[in-house]
Amino acid sequence: MSTRPATSGPVRTGPSGTVLIRADDVGVRHQGHAGFTPAAVSLTLSAGEVVLLLGPSGCGKSTFALTLNGLVPQSVPAELRGAVVVGPDHLDATTTPVGRLAEHVAMVFQDPDASVVTGSVLDEVCFGPENLLLAPDEILRRAEDALRRVGLWERRDDDPGILSGGGRQRLAVACALAQASPVLVLDEPTANLDPAGIEEFYATLTEVVADGDRAVLLVEHNLDACADLVTRVVALDRRGRVVLDGPARDILAGHADELAELGVWLPTATLAGRRLRDAGVLPPSSPLPLTPGELNALLTGEDADPEPWSETSSAPAAGIAGTPEPDAAPPVVQVDDLVVRRGGHGLTRRRREATGTVVLDRVSLRVRAGELHAVVGVNGAGKSTLLRAIAGVEPPPPGAVRVAGLDPARADLRDLASRVGYVFQNPEHQFVRHTVAEELAHALELRGLDRAGTDARVDDMLGRFGLRTHRAAHPFLLSGGQKRRLSVGTALIGGARILVLDEPTFGQDRERAAELLTLLDDLVAAGTAVVVATHDLQLVAEHATHVLVLAGGRVAAHGPAAQVIASGTLDDAGLRRPPLAEALHGTRWSGVTRLADLPGPDPAGHTEPDATALADPGTAGPPTAGVATLPEPDAARHPNPGARA
Amino acid sequence: MTATSPYARVERPRLLQRANPLAVAAAVAPGIVVAFTAPGPATPCALLVLATLAVAAGVRVPTRHRVLVFAGPVLFTLFASLTLGLWTPADDVAGTPLLLAAGPFEYRLGTWLAGLAISLRLGAVLALALVPGVASTGPDVVRAAVQNLRVPYRIGYTALASFRFVPRFSRELAQIRAAHRVRGTARGRGPLAAIRRGTGYLVPLLAGALRHAERVALAMDARAFGAHPARTERILLPFRGGDIVLVAVTWALIAAALWLPLSVPDVRPA
Numbered sequence: 001m002s003t004r005p006a007t008s009g010p011v012r013t014g015p016s017g018t019v020l021i022r023a024d025d026v027g028v029r030h031q032g033h034a035g036f037t038p039a040a041v042s043l044t045l046s047a048g049e050v051v052l053l054l055g056p057s058g059c060g061k062s063t064f065a066l067t068l069n070g071l072v073p074q075s076v077p078a079e080l081r082g083a084v085v086v087g088p089d090h091l092d093a094t095t096t097p098v099g100r101l102a103e104h105v106a107m108v109f110q111d112p113d114a115s116v117v118t119g120s121v122l123d124e125v126c127f128g129p130e131n132l133l134l135a136p137d138e139i140l141r142r143a144e145d146a147l148r149r150v151g152l153w154e155r156r157d158d159d160p161g162i163l164s165g166g167g168r169q170r171l172a173v174a175c176a177l178a179q180a181s182p183v184l185v186l187d188e189p190t191a192n193l194d195p196a197g198i199e200e201f202y203a204t205l206t207e208v209v210a211d212g213d214r215a216v217l218l219v220e221h222n223l224d225a226c227a228d229l230v231t232r233v234v235a236l237d238r239r240g241r242v243v244l245d246g247p248a249r250d251i252l253a254g255h256a257d258e259l260a261e262l263g264v265w266l267p268t269a270t271l272a273g274r275r276l277r278d279a280g281v282l283p284p285s286s287p288l289p290l291t292p293g294e295l296n297a298l299l300t301g302e303d304a305d306p307e308p309w310s311e312t313s314s315a316p317a318a319g320i321a322g323t324p325e326p327d328a329a330p331p332v333v334q335v336d337d338l339v340v341r342r343g344g345h346g347l348t349r350r351r352r353e354a355t356g357t358v359v360l361d362r363v364s365l366r367v368r369a370g371e372l373h374a375v376v377g378v379n380g381a382g383k384s385t386l387l388r389a390i391a392g393v394e395p396p397p398p399g400a401v402r403v404a405g406l407d408p409a410r411a412d413l414r415d416l417a418s419r420v421g422y423v424f425q426n427p428e429h430q431f432v433r434h435t436v437a438e439e440l441a442h443a444l445e446l447r448g449l450d451r452a453g454t455d456a457r458v459d460d461m462l463g464r465f466g467l468r469t470h471r472a473a474h475p476f477l478l479s480g481g482q483k484r485r486l487s488v489g490t491a492l493i494g495g496a497r498i499l500v501l502d503e504p505t506f507g508q509d510r511e512r513a514a515e516l517l518t519l520l521d522d523l524v525a526a527g528t529a530v531v532v533a534t535h536d537l538q539l540v541a542e543h544a545t546h547v548l549v550l551a552g553g554r555v556a557a558h559g560p561a562a563q564v565i566a567s568g569t570l571d572d573a574g575l576r577r578p579p580l581a582e583a584l585h586g587t588r589w590s591g592v593t594r595l596a597d598l599p600g601p602d603p604a605g606h607t608e609p610d611a612t613a614l615a616d617p618g619t620a621g622p623p624t625a626g627v628a629t630l631p632e633p634d635a636a637r638h639p640n641p642g643a644r645a
Numbered sequence: 646m647t648a649t650s651p652y653a654r655v656e657r658p659r660l661l662q663r664a665n666p667l668a669v670a671a672a673v674a675p676g677i678v679v680a681f682t683a684p685g686p687a688t689p690c691a692l693l694v695l696a697t698l699a700v701a702a703g704v705r706v707p708t709r710h711r712v713l714v715f716a717g718p719v720l721f722t723l724f725a726s727l728t729l730g731l732w733t734p735a736d737d738v739a740g741t742p743l744l745l746a747a748g749p750f751e752y753r754l755g756t757w758l759a760g761l762a763i764s765l766r767l768g769a770v771l772a773l774a775l776v777p778g779v780a781s782t783g784p785d786v787v788r789a790a791v792q793n794l795r796v797p798y799r800i801g802y803t804a805l806a807s808f809r810f811v812p813r814f815s816r817e818l819a820q821i822r823a824a825h826r827v828r829g830t831a832r833g834r835g836p837l838a839a840i841r842r843g844t845g846y847l848v849p850l851l852a853g854a855l856r857h858a859e860r861v862a863l864a865m866d867a868r869a870f871g872a873h874p875a876r877t878e879r880i881l882l883p884f885r886g887g888d889i890v891l892v893a894v895t896w897a898l899i900a901a902a903l904w905l906p907l908s909v910p911d912v913r914p915a
Contacts, residue, residue: 066863075866099872107867113813114860117806119784130877131869139879161812175868393823414829422827428849429817430824446829476852490828 018088020183020215021045021068021105025082027240028063028072038064038240040082045183045215050229052218052248055236056263057481057511061219064240065187068217069105070098086183103132106176110188110507112168121147121163121171122156128179139178146177150204164379166197170204177208184208184216190225192507194379194535195576198225205229221509223267224538224579227252227290237262253288265510268538268579269295271595279599292583299587332498332529333367333390333420338400340385340553359385361553367531367546369497372524374540374561375533377550378574383533384502386550390531391422391500404498414446421491423501427483431475436467436486439475443494457493465489465519481512488519492528499523501532505539517543537578541565541593549573566591661703661891666781666789668888672895673773679899680769686762687905689769693718695898696772704780714779722761722768730760783808789882798876806861810854817853821846 023043027036038060045051055061066072070093073080084093087104106128109115118124125143134142147153150170155163160171169189176184186205190198202225209216209229220226233251235244235258244251244258252259256266256274266274273288273295282298289295341356360382367373375383389396392408401408404419424430433439440461444454462468465485470478475486484504491499499520505513517539520530524545534540540547540561547564549556550573557569564570565581577585581593592598661669673696680689697715700706706714730752738755745752781789787805790796830845865871 069867071863071866075863097872098866099869102867102869102872105867107864109860109864109867111857111860113809114857115864116809117802117861117865119782119805119808123784126879127870128868130879131872133873133875133877136877136879139877161809179868388823391827393827413827417827417829424820424824426820426853428852429821430828431849432825432828432830432845442828476848 018047019044020047020087022085023064023067023082024085026064026067026084027081028060028067029079029081030063031077031079036081036240038236040241041236042082042242043234043245045217047182047215048212049231050209050216050218051232051234052220052223052226052230053234053236054259054264055240056238057509059236059238060240061236062187064236065107065185065217065219067093068183068185069101069107070094070096071107074098099131102128102179102181104181105183105185106179106181108169108172108176108184108186108189110191112165112172112192115172115175116160116168119159120156121152121158121160124160124171125156125174125178128175132179142178142180143174146174149177149208150174164197164200165193166200169193169197169201173201173204173208182214184214186216186218186220188219188221188509190220190222191509195537196378196574198222199576202226202229221265221511223252223265224269224292227267227269235259235262235264249287249290252290256288263511267291268595269583272580272583272598273298275595275598275600278601281599289583292579295583296585296587299584299589329368329370331366331368332404333365333531334402335363335365335386335390336400338363338386338389338396340382340389340396342385359553360389363550363553363555365548365555365558367498367529369527369529370524371545372520372530372532372543373546373548374544375531375548375550376535376537376540376570376573376575377556381550381573382553383550385553387422387500387502387531387533391420392416393422417443417496418447418494419496420498420500421488421494421496423487423491423499423504425503425506427487428476430487430490431483434474435472436475436478437462437471439486439490440493443490447494461489461493480508481515484508484512484516485519488516492523497527498529499531501530503533503535505534505536510536513539537565537570537576538580541578541580542595549575562591562593565593657705659703659705661699661776661780662705664780664891665793665882665884665888666777666786667793668884668891669780670777672892673776675896676773676899676902677770679903680766680773683766683903685905686758686765688902689765691902691905692769692899693722693765693772695902696769696776699895700776700779704776706779710779714775718768718772718775721771722764725764725767726757726761728760729763730756730758733759785880785882788878788880792878792882793884799871802870802876803865806865809861810857813857814850814854818846818850821849 021044023041025040025042027039027041029036037058041060041064043051053061053064063072063078066076067080067084068086070084072078073094075098080094085091086093086096086101091101091104093101116124118127122143125146126139129139129142143156144153147156150173152163152167152171152174155167160168163171172189173184190201193201205216206229208214218226218230227248230248232246233244233248234242235251235255237243243262244255252267252270253273256270259266267290269289269292273282273286276282276299277284277286277288286298289298338360339358339362340360341354342359343356363382363386365373365386375386377383385394388394389401389408390403392403392411392413395409398407398409403416406416406419408416408420431439433442437458440458441454444457449457459468462471465488467478467482467486467489470482475483478486488499488501501520504516508516513536520532521543524530532544544561546559547561548558549564549569556573557564557567565578568577570577576582578593580595584590584592589598676692676696680692683689697718700714733756735751738753738759741753741755741758743751743753744757784805787801791798791801825842825845830842
C-alpha cells in the first residue's frame with residue numbers, strides 16, 4: 001500500500017491486523033462487454049478494518065465486491081484477470097466454489113427482498129449454517145448469538161416479510177454473522193431504505209464491527225450515514241483503478257478536491273466545510289469535518305455567541321431559501337381536504353369508504369407554476385396515495401382535487417395525461433412500446449396528432465433528454481439513468497406543465513438522483529410545477545421550493561423548504577433533519593439548508609452552475625425551452641455540488 | 646402476512662399436524678381415486694364426511710380458514726349439483742317428481758340427483774385434497790420430501806424460496822397495470838383487448854422477475870447454498886410407526902366406504 005500516492009499514514013488495523021483477503025490488480029470484463037471495469041483494483045482487507053470503496057457510477061465497485069466471494073466469475077459470467085486470494089489457506093476465489101468461500105466471506109446485498117428465502121427470521125439465519133453442514137446445536141447457538149447482536153432475537157418467529165426495510169437488512173447482517181465469515185461485504189446496503197431504516201442499519205453495524213474481529217468492505221453512496229464508521233477509504237476512478245487508499249479522514253478530508261474531481265460524492269459536512277474554508281469563514285488550516293456533528297463543533301467553536309435554535313427558524317430562513325410566494329399566480333394543483341380510505345368492505349362505495357382505514361386525512365395543498373414541492377414522510381405515511389390522487393392514477397373522491405382545471409375523479413385519462421405527467425418509481429413499469437422514439441410518440445399518437453408534428457416533438461424531446469443516439473433502442477435496454485430520463489420525457493411530451501414523480505430516486509445512487517433533480521430544477525425554472533416524493537432529505541433541501549411533511553396521512557407541515565426543514569417537524573414525523581441543517585443547527589447559519597446558500601468563494605455562482613456543469617460542449621445541442629441539454633454518455637460528469645466551490 | 650401464507654407456524658399441533666406430511670398425503674391419495682371411480686354416490690358422500698371429520702379432529706384450523714375448510718366442500722357440492730344436473734338428458738329423469746317448471750323447462754328431482762352424483766365426487770376430492778393442505782406447512786412438506794423421498798435438496802429448497810416471489814410479483818403487477826393505464830393502453834373492452842393488455846404487462850413483469858430471480862440466486866450462492874452434497878436438517882421428520890398406522894387406518898376406512906353403495910337404495914325408478 002505504500003506505493004499509493006495517498007497513503008499518508010499507517011493503515012489502522014484491528015488487534016491482530018491479519019490480512020483476510022488480498023486482491024491483486026483485479027480486472028473484470030462482463031460477458032458481452034468490451035472493456036474491463038474495474039480495470040485494476042489492488043486491495044487488502046485486514047481484521048478490524050471497515051473499508052469504504054468509493055468511485056463514480058459505473059466504475060465497477062459492486063462488480064469488484066462480487067469477486068471477493070467468487071460470485072464473479074463463477075455465478076456471473078465474466079472474465080477475471082489478476083488474483084483474489086481468500087483466507088489463511090490462500091484460496092483462489094476464481095476456482096474455489098462459492099459455497100466454500102462463504103465460510104470466509106459473507107455478503108449483504110442492496111435489495112432486502114432478494115435475500116430472504118425462508119418463512120421465519122430464525123430459519124433465515126439458520127439457512128447459511130445449514131448449508132455449511134454444521135451440527136444443529138451449533139447452528140442454533142450461532143443463530144441466537146447473531147440475532148441478539150442485531151436486536152432481532154425477540155422476533156425470531158416472525159415472517160421476514162413483515163419486518164421493515166431496515167429490519168430486513170439487519171436480518172441480512174445477522175445471516176452474515178451466523179456464517180461466521182471473518183470478511184463482511186456490504187454492497188449498497190441502504191440504497192433501498194428510508195432515513196429511519198438507514199440510521200437503524202448503521203447503528204446495528206457499528207455494534208457489530210466494534211469487536212474488531214472482522215474486516216468489512218462497504219460500497220455505499222450515502223457517506224453522511226457511514227462516515228463515522230469507516231476506518232479506511234479506497235477510491236476508484238471512472239475506469240476502475242485505485243487512485244486513493246488510506247485512512248478515512250486523510251482521504252475524505254485531505255483529498256476532498258480529488259474525490260470531487262472523480263465524481264465521487266463527499267459527506268455533506270465535508271462539502272460545507274470546504275466551502276466555508278474557501279470563503280475564509282474557517283481558517284485554511286482547519287481540518288475538514290466528516291459528520292454533521294464535527295462541522296457543528298467547528299462552527300460553534302468559531303462563533304463565540306451562537307444564536308439559539310428557535311430564533312433562527314422563522315423569517316430569515318424563508319428569505320435565504322429564495323422562495324417568495326407568488327400569490328398572484330393561480331395554483332395549478334389544488335387539493336382541498338382530501339380524504340382517502342382503503343381496505344373497506346361493503347356493497348356500496350359509500351359503505352366501503354366508511355369502513356376503510358384512513359390513508360389520507362384532510363390533506364390540502366396548493367402548487368403553483370415554477371414550484372417544486374417535495375412530499376416527505378416515513379413509509380406508509382400516504383405519500384404515494386397523495387401523488388396518485390393528484391395525477392388520477394387512483395381516482396380521488398370527486399371535488400377534492402383540481403389539476404390544471406380538471407378533476408381527476410371525473411376527467412378522461414387522456415385529457416388528464418396531457419396536463420399532468422406521472423413518473424413511476426420503476427421506469428420500466430410504464431414503458432409500453434418497443435423503441436425509444438415510439439415510446440415518446442405514444443401519447444401524441446393516442447391524441448391523433450399528425451405524423452410530422454409527432455416527429456418534430458419526438459426529435460425535440462430526444463435532444464432535450466440526451467437520448468438522440470438511442471432513438472431506435474428498446475427502452476428496456478437503456479441504462480438506469482437513461483430509462484429515468486425517458487420516463488420523464490414520456491410524461492412531458494403531451495405538453496403537461498405539471499409533473500408528479502413517485503420516489504424517482506429510490507434505489508439509485510446519489511449521482512443518478514442528483515442528475516434527475518437537476519433536470520427537475522431546469523423544468524421548474526422553465527415554469528413547470530413539480531411534485532415529488534422522496535426519502536433523500538438533503539436532495540429535498542437542495543432542490544425543493546416547498547416541503548410537505550406527511551405523518552400518518554395528515555399534513556404535519558407544509559411551506560417553503562427552509563422553513564419546514566428548520567422547524568423540527570421532520571423529527572416529529574419520524575424523519576431525520578438533512579445533514580446540512582443538522583450541522584448548522586445552533587450556528588450563525590441556522591436555517592440554511594442548501595450548500596449553495598453558504599458563503600462560498602463565488603457567492604453569485606450558485607444560481608445556474610447545474611446547467612453549465614451538465615452541458616458537455618462535445619455533445620450538447622442548443623438548449624430548448626429553458627431545459628438544459630443532457631450529454632449523451634450516461635457516465636458523463638454530474639453536478640456534484642462539491643465541484644462548484 | 647397474508648391468509649394464504651405457506652409458512653404459517655402452528656401452535657399446539659394436533660394429530661395430523663404432528664404426522665409426517667408424506668403420510669397424510671399417502672393416506673388420502675387412494676381416497677381421491679376411489680371418489681372418482683366408486684359406483685354410486687354413497688361412497689363419495691362418505692369420503693367427504695370422513696375427510697371433514699378428520700380435519701375437525703386432527704387439525705387446528707386457524708379461524709379465518711374455518712369457513713373455507715368446513716363449509717367449502719359442502720357448499721361447492723350443493724351448488725354444483727344444481728347446475729351439473731342440467732346436462733342430464735330429460736328422458737333419463739322423466740319419471741321423477743317435478744320440482745320446478747318454467748315454460749318448456751322442467752327441473753325434476755332426478756335432474757338434481759344426477760347432478761349430485763357427479764358433484765359429490767368433485768366435493769369429496771376437494772375435501773380429501775384439503776386434508777394434507779391444512780395439516781402440513783410448505784416447509785415441512787419440503788423437509789419430509791428431502792429427508793424421506795431423497796428429493797435433491799437443491800430442488801426442494803429452491804421451490805420453497807420461490808414461494809416468496811408470489812406476493813412480490815402480485816405487487817409488481819398491480820404497479821404495472823396502473824402505469825399502463827396512465828399511459829392510455831387500457832382502452833377497449835372484451836377478451837381481445839384484455840389479451841392485448843395482458844401481453845403488454847408481460848414484458849416488464851418478466852424483466853423484473855428475471856432480475857429478481859438472478860439476485861435471489863446470487864444471494865443463495867453467497868450463503869453457501871449447494872456447497873455440499875447435503876445440508877443440515879435441523880428439524881427431522883422421520884416416517885414413524887404412527888405414520889404407518891395412520892396410513893393403514895385411513896386406507897381401511899376408504900375401503901369400507903367402497904362397500905356402502907350396496908346398502909343404499911337407488912332413488913331412480915326402475
